[in-house]
Amino acid sequence: MRRIALLTHPGAGRGRGAHARAVVLPRLRRAGFEVLDLVGGSAEEASVLARDAVGSGVESLVACGGDGTVHLALQHVAGTATALGVVPAGTGNDLARELGIPGDPAGAADRVVGGARRTLDLARVGDRWVATVVACGFDALVADRAAAMSWPRGPARYVVATAVELRHLAPRRYTLELDGRVRTVEAVLAAVGNTSSFGGGLRITEGARTDDGLLDVVVVRSLDRRGLVRAFPSLYRGTHTGHPAYEHHRARSVTVAAAGITAYADGEPVGPLPLTVTAVPAAVEVIA
Structure with a gap:
């Protein structure tokens, strides 16, 4: 069974993060993934959860939230074999827009299930990706x-x-x-x-x-x-x-x-x- 992690900021987008998780989590599990369900109550907690999941060797880390959640997840997957997935549930959703990821949770989950990947450049500012x-x-x-x-x-x-x-x-x-x-x-x-x-x-x-x-x-x-x-x-x-x-x-x-x-x-x-x-x-x- 393929192991992935779903990292959710439940308060993103004035509660859209929690709604998206409720749609995405069962959809991924029905597709046959073993999903680590990571819900961070704070940025610090979410960062620890993401770090540990990537360290355990998950295939992908899926950020469910806004641009801040994606940015946090990025710090842990960049330069590793773990891919970044995105379920947009914030206000800006800029990376999701750039990647053509659907704005609805079910459509974004289907992209994760499909598994198609592409490689991106990143920018580096000090120790931040x-x-x-x-x-x-x-x-x-x-x-x-x-x-x-x-x-x-x-x-x-x-x-x-x-x-x-x-x-x-x-x-x-x-x-x-x-x-x-x-x-x-x-x-x-x-x-x-x-x-x-x-x-x-x-x-x-x-x-x-x-x-x-x-x-x-x-x-x-x-x-x-x-x-x-x-x-x-x-x-x-x-x-x-x-x-x-x-x-x-x-x-x-x-x-x-x-x-x-x-x-x-x-x-x-x-x-x-x-x-x-x-x-x-x-x-x-x-x-x-």
Whole structure:
């Protein structure tokens, strides 16, 4: 019998994680898998459960939750023989979207049962593995403010945080070191992508590929509040690449420096700038 682990964050997506687990767990067992049912009450507990499951030699670790759950699981499967599965049950679900995994739990479970795999590059920031995008600009400031807010709950928190940060919008001086080449620019946003989108479908690093061994580095040079608001819808369509303030580079390694910004990766805080992000080719197998 094939052994896999299902790691669930029950509170993800305002309870969608628990609902997804109730659908996925019996479906996987009916398909003949021996499923380790891992439910983490905290990030620390979930990390221990995931580490022990991968150490026991499970065939795959299936993350059932949002991008934070996927990011946690990734830390334990990257560089191992254990594949990563994803059942999207959060708000953003950015990696699932990139991989074309269905948003409904039954459809996502069927992908796990099917077992088709592909190999992905990852990004590395210090000792952290990153699947999607490292946010280093206005987007990171919004995430930082939202994390400090107790009200409102859910996606509305990000709307409020965005409105507050827009009032304080100002360009910052960024220094980028791209494979040894140094670029200094005044910008409101900088992002380093392994995949093309973050934040629930904002296609900031449009054109990024997960198998080319390169990172896609995007800078949006100085814009005022009105300009940023007007450009925002184009980020969902990926048509912002023609904007005169848009700048795009590719590199194997990039160091991003700017004052007063905590970077976020896969939606999780990874530390203050400056940070170095490095591409790691073929670092993980995913079920997709």
